């Protein structure tokens with residue numbers, strides 16, 4: 001199997017594991033060096049799963065006070081999730097592609 005397929009399968013397995021957790025979740029893809037949506041609204045303590053559907057690495061993060069996170073390097077086909085345990089609006093960016101921006105609204 002090639003590496004891309006292996007990482008895609010691992011990403012699906014990760015999503016499966018995360019989906020068995022209780023809290024609700026929403027998925028946001030990265031595709032064409034953009035987030036698939038400019039904004040997601042979630043409930044307090046819900047999770048956002050970032051799925052890299054690009055052929056390049058992304059590094060999704062937020063420096064918003066209280067909602068700070070950094071998913072480190074997210075290779076093509078990989079997925080990683082963040083649980084938001086504080087209400088507010090997280091400004092989400094990619095450390096590699098400065099034009100990538102979105103908001104996570106935690107209600």
Ligand SMILES: [Cu+2]
Pocket residue numbers: 033057058059094095096097100
């Ligand atoms: Cu990026």
